Amino acid sequence: MDLLAHLEAYVATADEASFSRAADRLGIAQPLLSRRIKTLEEHFGGSLFDRSRRQITTTELGLLLLPYARDVLDRTQRLRRAARSARRSRVRAVGVPADCAPAALARAIRAGTERGITLGMRELPPAERTSGLADGSLQYALVRTAPEQGALRVPLGLASAPGQDGTGTGRPGTGRPGTAGRPLHLEELRPRRGRGAATAAPPPLLLLTEDELPSVEDRLLRSAARAGLPRGRIRPAGPAATALAETLAGSALLLCAEPFARRHGAHWRPLADRALHRGYDVRAAQVRTDASGVPGWLAALLASAVGAVADGHDGHGGPGGYGGPGGYGGQDGDGRPESATGGQDVPARLAARG
Structure with a gap:
């Protein structure tokens, strides 16, 4: 039994003192309303209305239960309003x-x-x-x-310390911090072995959490291998603040998007390979x-x-x-x-x- 629908029929009939007017009020057929009243009377074990006269009247049981029925319907309405309000005001979570x-x-x-x-x-x-x-x-x-x-x-590139060219070789850059230089090919990251070249180990390439995906790492490692870069040079960045500190100190290169590098004052060059x-x-x-x-x-x-x-x-x-x-x-x-x-x-x- 749909208790709420049956209680609505009960309350409407008590208010209108007429089955036909109650049915019109609820927008249902009168036989359906009569069946609901009959089912409710069987459920409560007694008559709710006296049908022996031309105009129906509410019985003693009907009068006794009527305030409780109204309270149930009122609470139901408030519950529905609260649910509608909650749907309108709920926070829509956005993953970024x-x-x-x-x-x-x-x-x-x-x-x-x-x-x-x-x-x-x-x-x-x-x-x-x-x-x-x-x-x-x-x-x-x-x-x-x-x-x-x-x-x-989203174009990715390598962030480096301000004033460097983005290859980690110590060569001076041409752009101001945060600006994009010419596209960078991974082959440029190979240390030069000419006379007077620095002997220090080349800086690692750090991956932010956003790029620590098997498919992303696989592409990068394959491109690095073709460029002659050792696999061990590419590693996870760990906490972003630490990675940025290493990058700005000139001891690492950070794979990131240009806006991220610019916000933190790093020099940035885009990778030429769009597949990366x-x-x-x-x-x-x-x-x-x-x-x-x-x-x-x-x-x-x-x-x-x-x-x-x-x-x-x-x-x-x-x-x-x-x-x-x-x-x-x-x-x-x-x-x-x-x-x-x-x-x-x-x-x-x-x-x-x-």
């Missing part, structure tokens, strides 16, 4: 990489607030972002993919009550937060590259790459991928 730009995440939070949505940013490793979407603990997330497959591409860049998709949870997917405004702001670029920005100088007109080198007032904040190409690519 640990090296996202805080200013861009703040813009996403503000944009959600303007739309009546509360976003909670959660910094998580790639595997936990994927599992969070599967189990519903995350509503949205930036998911790592191969750079040639993802809707978003990061790929991302912005995805919604698999367990959802609707099929609305990822809002376009959120996808564009998350793309900005990770430093994604348009497909035409290939990491090389000249038009469409890092150094030319329309390239990745342009930034707005709070450090966003212009190509990542325009928002026109990002939603289109995401929509094309479903």
